[in-house]
Amino acid sequence: MDTYPKCSVCHQEFTLKGPVPYLLPCLHAVCEKCVKSAAAGVISCSTCQREVNLTETIIQKDAVRQKEIFYLTIKHRPTELLCTHEDDGNQAVCWCQECEELLCEYCQNMHSSVKLSRNHAVHNFGDITPKNLENETNCNIHERYPLDLFDKSCYMCICCQCRREEHADHEVVYLDEAAEGVTQRIEQHRKDLSALLSRQQTHLQSIRQETQLTNRTQDTLRKTIEHTFRSLRSHLDQREKELLMYLESQTRETKATLHALETSCEEHHARCTNISGYIRKCLLYASTSVLLQLETTVEGMTRTCLETASPGTHDVPEAVFNTNGLSKLKSDLSGFGNITTLKEDSEGGTPEDKQTQTDDDYLADLEQKHEMELAKLESNIASHNERTEQLQQLTDKLNAEANNMKLMLAEKHQTCQVALETINRLQTFLIGFPAEGCVHLLKTGVVDRRMVLNCLHLKYDKDSVNLDKVHINTEGDLVNRKSDTRPAGEGMLKYYWGTCSTGPLHRAGSPQYWEMESRISLDKTLTRNEHILKVGVCREEQMDWYWRGGRSSSYSMAVAHCTTHGGICRRTWTEGEYVRCLPDTLPNTAGASHTLHYGVVYDDARKKIVFIDVKENKVISTLNNVDSSQPLWPMFGVYSQRLLTVSMTLVVGSDINMTKEKKAMIVKALSWW
Structure with a gap:
């Protein structure tokens, strides 16, 4: 944990x-x-x-x-997390990134059904990462505008409106660009600290090895001294005690020096570790604005660590026991024996001492000294080999990271080039699209007018509504109820239970798309082919006859009772001819309620019309050889006011949630490749 x-x-x-x-x-x-x-x-x-x-x-x-x-x-x-709406008292199950709210299951359903929040990024707890917690911050002065710019002069985040006002003459860059620079600098601080920590770790290891070597030297010298003084016990008991005490004192001083070095290095290592850990947290959790605020502090602490780093080497003298002049010392026991370092005793004693030694004593001393030097040399070689291996591993790791970085930069450069070329090509053919609506590129990297889906901004024609049968309510929905608010106009439809759009479809040469979301409540069970709703397109002269299933140049999809399947089905016609029937749209039961969501694609270039079930994410029917020699008008109908209630809402323009699955379904239905 x-x-x-x-x-x-x-x-x-x-x-x-x-x-x-x-x-x-x-x-x-x-x-x-x-x-x-x-x-x-x-x-x-x-x-x-x-x-x-x-x-x-x-x-x-x-x-x-x-x-x-x-x-x-x-x-x-x-x-421990409860729903932000405290009146519920329910346990939260997800997090809305845009609202910054915790939601229970009930509030999550309400959140996704409200028009203003249905497209918000809502994450279940199991799917949340630190980056999911970031949210775009709006300006405190101009609340409608996000903080997407950075003023280098004032060193603060601003919005585009601030840029036009009090920051007009300042040096301003995009916030992402400024944040990227800060991220790179802080990442460099982390790398500097990592290198320092690696050096300190090596230094600590060296100190610990010296401590171990000192302990081994002490053990070796103790044995040597004890062996020497056993042959001189009758004359050297007192001197032996003095030398052992002196050896203990010098060893304690050496170990104290090494311990002080180790403690100092560990403290500095811990301080650098804490700062490095916090930098990693900054890079993981901090938003761009917080990174900008922390840069100066992080840089100052990093510089302090680098400047106060302990040296990478140390010099600790090693003690040896000098037995030169053993024969002479038998007659001069009071001054025999001393503890010196290897540096002080590097010459192996004075000539006079050697002359006073017997051959056996001198050879024994030389053998002992060579054994100690050999042990130290072996220890140093092992330490150097280990350091060399660590450096090689670090070098391999840095080379691998460098290669990965080169590959990433190359991929990023290639992606930017493709995006730039795509934008340039899009600019050449997107000119001429209707000002209202929203366009989507159906296939990434392919620039072709036939592959741009135009989500139209359609509207109901209120002047053509058949007010004897239906009306448009205050929310702008088409309802299957007679109007009680105003008399029928001269231009209204007289037979068709519905209305048309305010204008015909454009001859744009690219697919056009719109959706209808209908809420249905059955008061009675349907029989005998009673209709619920109908959508499609037809010529202007066919509008009032569209209810009969269509004639020439009319194409439609209806939801109605089907005597063949004994339930409520989706049926499509093309130019008066029955095409297809899909059963089980909703239960044919009194009191049943349901929401139907359909989409229509009109492709003038390919002479196709596609009807889509958005909720089930599948194609209902594709109609080919559409006659578009004359303008076609979108049509919308709702029926059977005695048996049920229908409320149809247009979902158009940027309100359409154009998912990858929906794009793939449209591409497959139009059969481009």
Whole structure:
């Protein structure tokens, strides 16, 4: 389980509903409770022993750790999260990235059914990553505009409206561009600290090896001294004790020196590790604005670590036991024996000492000294080999990362080139599309007018509505009820239970698309081919006869009772001829309610009309050889007011949710390749 961050003063774990974390200049966190209760306005960080005077230093909330706490709570303690709408009291199951709200199952369904929030990015707890928690921030002054620019002069995030006003003469770049530069610089700080940590780790390992070697040397010398003085025990008991005490004292000083070096290096290593860890959290959790705020502090702490790094080498003298002049010392026991370092005894004793030794004593001393030097040399060789292996592994890793970076840069450059070429080609043929609506490229990387789907911004023609049968309510929906608000006009339809669009379809040479969402409630069971709704296209002179199933140059899809299948089916016609019947649209039961969602594709270039069931994500029927020699008008009909209630809503333009699955279905229905 991931560790929750703790307050560096009271050492309590931060929780989602607990005191808010604040960021100290040393990049450690302190809780709001400790900030408010700081004695004399001074906070002492127990992690690095740095004192902060709150009267002189302004500290801010730690946005990085706040996001980390929220993410860890979602990951490990989701039962603590309740729906943002506290009146429900339900446990939350998902997170809306745009609203920044926790939602229970009920509120999630309501959220996705409201028009303003149906397209929001809602993530289940199991699918949330740190990047899902980021959200676009709007300007505090111009609330409608996002903070997508960065003013280098004022060093702050601004919106496009601010750019036109008080920041008009300043140096401004896109926020993503500024954030990318900050990210690269902070990433470089992390790499510098990683290199320093690697050097410190090697230095620590060297110190520990020297400590072990010192211990081995001590053991060897102890044995040598004991062996020497056993032959001189009757004369050297007192001197032996003195030398052993001196050896212990010198060893203790050496080990104390090594321990002090080790402690200092470990403290600096821990400090660099903490700062490096926080930098990783910044890169993982921090938003672009927080990265910009933290850059100066992170750079200062990194520079401090690099400047105060302990040296990579050390010089500790090694003790040896000198037995030169053993024969002479038998007569001069009071001055026999001393503990020296290898540097002091590098010559192996003075000529006078050698002359006083017997051959056996001298050879024994030389053999002992050579054994010690050989042991140290072997230890140094092993240490150097290990360091060489570590450096080789680091070199291989850096080379692999460099190759990966080159590949990524090459792919990014190629992608940018393709995108630029695609934009240039799109600009040459998108001119001429209707101003209203929304266009989608059905196949990525292929620029062809026939492969651009134009989501039309259709409207019901209120002047053509057959008010004796249907009307358009205050929400703009077509309803199968007679109008009680105004008398029928002269231009209205007299037989068709519905209306048409305000204008015919364009001869654009590219596919055109619109959708209808209908809410249906059955009051009685349908029989004898009663109709529910009907959509399609026809010529202007066919509008009032469209209800009969269509004549020449009319193409339609109807939802109605089917005596063949004994239920409610979807049936399509082309120029008065029956084409296809798909059963089981909704239960034919009194009291049943259902929502039907259909889409229509009109492709003038390929002479095709496609009817799509959006909810089931499948094609109902594709009509070929469409006669478009004269303009075709979209038609909308709702029926059987005595048996049911129908409310049809147009879903057009940018309100259409154009998914990858829907694009693939349209491409397959039009059969391009």
